[in-house]
Amino acid sequence: MVDLSAITGPVGRLVATAQNGLEVLRYGGLETGAVPSPFQIIESVPMYRLRRYFPPDSRPGAKPAGPPVLMVHPMMMSADMWDVTREDGAVGILHRAGIDPWVIDFGSPDKMEGGMQRTLADHIVALSAAIDTVKTVTGRDIHLAGYSQGGMFTYQTAAYRRTKDIASIVAFGAPVDTLAALPMNLPATLAPAAADFMADHVFSRIDIPGWLARTGFQMLDPIKTAQSRIDFLRQLHDREALLPREQQRKFLASEGWIAWSGPAISELLKQFIAHNRMMTGGFSIHGDLVTLSDIDCPVLAVIGEVDDIGQPASVRGIKRAAPKADVYEFLIRAGHFGLVVGSKASDQTWPTVADWVRWLDGGGSMPDGVSPMALQPTEASESGVTLTSRLAHSTAAATEMAFSLARSAADALVSANRSARTLAVETARTLPRLARLGQVNDHTRISLGRIMSEQARDFPQGEALLFDGRVHTYEAVDRRVNNVVRGLIEVGVRQGARVGVLMDTRPSALVAIAALSRLGAVAVMLPPDADLAAAVELAAVSEVIADPSSLDAARRLEMRVLVLGGGESRDLHVPADADVIDMERIDPDRVELPGWYRPNPGLARDLAFVAFSTVSGQLVARQITNFRWALSAFGTASAANLSRSDTVYCLTPLHHQSGLLVSLGGAVVGGARIALSRELRPDRFVQEIRQYGVTVVSYTWAMLREVIDDPAFSLTGNHPVRLFIGSGMPTGLWKRVVEVFEPANVVEFFATTDGQAVLANVKGAKIGSKGRPLPGGGEIALAAYDPEEDLILEDEQGFVRRADTNEVGVLLARPRGPVDPLASVKRGVFAPADTWVSTEYLFRRDEDGDYWLVDNRAAVIHTERGPVFAATVNDAAGRLGAVDMAVTYGVEVDGETIAVTALALHPGGSVPSADLSEALADLPVGEAPDLVHVVNDMTLTATYRPLAGPLQQQGIPKASRNAWYRDPDSTRYKRLTAAVRNEIAGNRS
Structure with a gap:
């Protein structure tokens, strides 16, 4: 007897498959009802x-x-x-x-x-x-x-x-x-550059249609996609088995996908993949x-x-x-x-x-x-979903195993070469900057205004400036700069004019500085806490640009005042006969540009800025050429590895050289966003670094002490900061900053005012070190030095002897570009007819080649026991966990000098005598101080530099449980009692 089921069964399956398949072809799927x-x-x-x-x-x-x-x-x-x-x-x-x-x-x-x-x-x-x-x-x-x-x-x-x-x-x-684990285990170190490229050059021109979105989604898991299709075909004869999942299959296969606009994709790639701003903050x-x-x-x-x-x-x-x-x-x-x-x-x-x-x-x-x-x-x-998870999840074990093992092998290779890949990315960014800097000569056209023009040309919609919770693009900032240039031309400012800038740190100040640079004028950066009349006289200022808040101070200078910022509707409240021009009321579209105007005419040798510093109580004007600015700007961008993923928080006032050359200069050259803060306020600091997505914070001296020592300061959870850049941070504060903001690092710079010598501690591993010569900077050398006789030492041939390892030496720089008229120029130093500039700073170079500041040549404290180097003592004392700042100074008592170190502690800190003795026992150079005492606070300059003068005026510190003297017999520090203090004062009175 013939078993008909053996015949009808396969035929029925074939017929059912054909019927269901035809329905799928005609309608895109099975009708489920x-x-x-x-x-x-x-x-x-x-x-x-x-x-x-x-x-x-x-x-x-x-x-x-x-x-x-x-x-x-x-x-x-x-x-x-x-x-x-x-x-x-x-x-x-x-x-x-x-x-x-x-x-x-x-x-x-x-x-x-x-x-x-x-x-x-x-x-x-x-x-x-x-x-x-x-x-x-x-x-x-x-x-x-x-x-x-x-x-x-x-x-x-x-x-x-x-x-x-x-x-x-x-x-x-x-x-x-998004960079913690990318789909298909794409390497996080290469993703930002790839996302930026795709955003700028691909999805700025095309969109993604629905079919491509579906295909891309399926390609992210091709094994599962193929498996699902095979399963569907194998069960095509069994309609009842397919129906429960048919709606889902049709949704994924065709119905569920819609087009994706190119601008939205570009924004996603830029903000949340290239710059990972879901984590860092600061997305727009x-x-x-x-x-x-x-x-x-x-x-x-x-x-x-x-x-x-x-x-x-x-x-x-x-x-x-x-x-x-x-x-x-x-x-x-x-x-x-x-x-x-x-x-x-x-x-x-x-x-x-x-x-x-x-x-x-x-x-x-x-x-x-x-x-x-x-x-x-x-x-x-970059490990992604593990092999075990994949194997357990997939029904096609053999296929999945082969696929995952291949990926695991690739992961091992990626992991082994991760540091090399990171180095390659950083090198690709850094080398063009250094190459451009190396090509600069006296006749090269380079300036702040020119670099900003280039950024606006190349990245018009790139985010340039952040302020008061708003973001401004390069195109918008560049347009504002050009409008201010027209306003300056309208009021008669010409190329080469010296114009004082008296403004708070705000967008209008940055625009004014850039506009003067684009015009080819000289921006004289007036410090608000200095003698303004003396400053404008020293720099031969012709007129002053001020913001409304600085107008009263500017008017007292008895020269024309140009007011910028605050909007067109504000009332300046000035007499009708006052020599004040409201720049906001000038319509730039009505200004005809004269024949002599060429944007960004500044050459490297040209004077670009004048800044001020105080030397021995005297105000000194420091001339900064375009080359000097470029050296710091390109060097900072290279040393800090600044990129378009960074946001630089410019806490440093723009009138300070660090703000002008490091913060602003580095950010502009690196293409980073510049976040301006109205002032340093601890209660605003944490909120702004998160709101702006700040990755790099600028500082000067003890500025950050105002933040982390504030009782209300609290840093919980994630923060985006990766670097602090600046100069002069005390070692104790430095140590606390890297602990509080872990894993952020500090890049400490040292630069002479003329820019001939620039050092940078890029790695940050040696807290307190000034690092090594900045890439692209000039050649430096240490001349052997006798601090007792204040002499630079020579060899048998009469040339200057180079200082040995850990020997105190005077830092010399081979001049590049114009030499400051106030500089100490020396010739025939290491070879006949060579020329070097003495920075007048004392350094030592350790076994690894890193430079450590010892003191200023004129500030060495000469005691009976030998020279005491303030910076060396301050660094050593700052390594005590409780110390934020240390200041060492000399006190004259009956014709003799004793060295005194004052310590400022962080809240709740204390210094045991044993720890103090140990910290100051083995100074690398020089002698330890005679007296050490704790002070409640220190007088700081407007740039947060601690001043020794007010402490010197107090003379010998009072006896207390927080004051110590160096016992000459044991060389240990002991509590300073009233009797010992009287003895010290009596023996010298």
């Missing part, structure tokens, strides 16, 4: 439509709606993702749990007028408006739920609103620390600067163990980025899409989200599986 969940359009505007699913019954006695959840889809996916299947979709499950589901639908931008010009910021502002609408309709705070990039939107919008009207955030696979939303550190509502991060797009290390970055928020996590063994759609999502994700909302709404307990997120390490990881 599914109907979407009901929703009402509450708001419809060009940017979005706001859906309310399962709108509540408005009749009297109807059950009120539950807490609202507003769900946000990523830009490349349709908003229908929340309702792929009515029974198992997000909106259906939440509704049955008593939640009020809302969905924002950004639509298909390629089908809307102007849709393909949408930016990332447009979406965030739109989501913020939708939150306002939901709040108005429901009267309740909103729980934001976002998937993938939609989760990023929820974080960014919450920060933009400072969590106003937001009850909580639920983010599914939403990357925050239509000109407003935003930071995730402003989020203070509860956060639930839903994490997929095998999610290779929103990788766990990246998603968990929210814990560090939002230190004020209570952050929780829910870990699910799923891939990226499986977090929100599919069986695991319906069984685990959405019931947990419903429980989360009820818990926060006061109607339940913390959901099972939800736990507080632990703080993750700050180091970036």
Whole structure:
């Protein structure tokens, strides 16, 4: 008897396969009979439509709606993702749990007028408006739920609103620390450059259509995509087996993908991949600067163990980025899409989200599986999803193993060469700068104005200037500079004129300095705390540019005052006959440029700026050429490795050489953003470094003591700072700064006022060292020196002898460019007819070639025991844990000099005698001080440099438990009693 089933079975399968396949070809899938969940359009505007699913019954006695959840889809996916299947979709499950589901639908931008010009910021502002609408309709705070990039939107919008009207955030696979773990294990060190390139040169010209978004998503996991297609084909004969997953398959295969506008992609790549500003802060939303550190509502991060797009290390970055928020996590063994759609999502994700909302709404307990997120390490990881997780997740074990083993081998190679790769990236940035600096000669056209013009030409929409929570592009700043140039021409300022700048640190001050540079005039940087009349006389100033707050001081100089800044509508309140010109009232479009004007005419040899310093109580004008400015600017950008990913916080006043040459110069050359602060305020410092995404902080001397010693100072969670750059930081304060701001480093500079000698401690490993010659700078040497006789030592041939290792020497520099008329020039130093400039500073060079400041040649304290070098003593004392600052000075008693060191301690600090003796026992050069005492405070200059003069005037310190003398017999420090003090004073009186 013939078994007919053996024949009919295969034939039936073949027929069913053909029928189902034909249906798929004709209609894109199998007809499931599914109907979407009901929703009402509450708001419809060009940017979005706001859906309310399962709108509540408005009749009297109807059950009120539950807490609202507003769900946000990523830009490349349709908003229908929340309702792929009515029974198992997000909106259906939440509704049955008593939640009020809302969905924002950004639509298909390629089908809307102007849709393909949408930016990332447009979406965030739109989501913020939708939150306002939901709040108005429901009267309740909103729980934001976002998937993938939609989760990023929820974080960014919450920060933009400072969590106003937001009850909580639920983010599914939403990357925050995008460089911690990139998809497909792309190396984090190369990603910023690649993202910048793609943003500037690819997506500035093209968009991504829906089919390409789908293809790109599938290519991120090609094995799983191929497996799903094979499984579908193998089961094509079994309609009943396919139907439960058919809606999801059709969504992923075709229906769920929409176009993605190029400007939005560019902004995503620039702000959140190239610059990782979800972590650092300082991302721009239509000109407003935003930071995730402003989020203070509860956060639930839903994490997929095998999610290779929103990788766990990246998603968990929210814990560090939002230190004020209570952050929780829910870990699910799923891939990226499986977090929100599919069986695991319906069984685990959405019931947990419903429980989360009820818990926060006061109607339940913390959901099972939800736990507080632990703080993750700050180091970036490139390991991605582990091999074990991949193998366990995939059904194609052999294929997955081969794929993952190959990737693991690549990871090992990447890890082994990570330092070389980082060096290559830094070298690619640094070498062109050094090469350009090396090509500069007297006739090279180079200036601040010229570099700013180049940046505006190359990166017109690049972010240049941050101030008062707003961002200004290079194009906008450059346009403002050109307008001020026209105003200066209109009032008669010509190339070569010396114009005083008396302005607070603000955008108008930066613009004024740049405009004078572009005009070819000389900006004379007037320090507000100095004798202004003496300063303008020394520098031969013809007129002064002032801001409104400095107008009264400027008018007392009895010369023409040009007022810039503050807007056109302000009233300056000056007499009609006053020699004051309001620059804001000049219409630049009506100014005809004269024939002599050429923008940025400055040559390297030309005088660009005049700054001031005080030497022995006398005001001294320091001339700064364009070459001197370029040397510091290019050197700083190279030493600090500044790039477009950096934001330089310019705390240093622009009238100070460090602010002008290091902060402003380095940022402009490096293409970094410049964040200006009105003043140093400890209560504003932490807020601004997070709001602006500050990566580099400038300082002078003990400036940062004002911040970290303030009782209100608190630094919790993540901070974006990687470097502090400046000069003069005391070693004790330096040590505390790197401890408080770990893992940030300090790059300490030393530069003579004429710029002939520039040193930089780039590595920061040796606290207190001035480092080595700045790349691209001039040649330096140490001339052997006898401090007792104040003589530079010579060899048998009569040439100057070079100082040996750890021997005190005078720092000499081989001049490059014009030599300051006040400089000490020496010839025939190391060879016949050679020329060197003496800096008059004493240094020693250690075994590794690093330079340490010893003292100023004229300031050496000569005691009976031998010379005491102030800087050496201060460095040694500063290594005591309690010491912030140390100042060493000489006190004359009956014709003899004793050396005294004053210590300023950080709050709560104390110095045991034994520790003091140990710290000062083995100075590398010179003698230890005779007396040491603790002072409550020190007098600081406007640039936070501690002054010895006020302490010297007090003479021998009083006896106290915080004063010590050096016992000549034991060479140890003992408590200074009244009897010992009287003996010291009596023996010398």
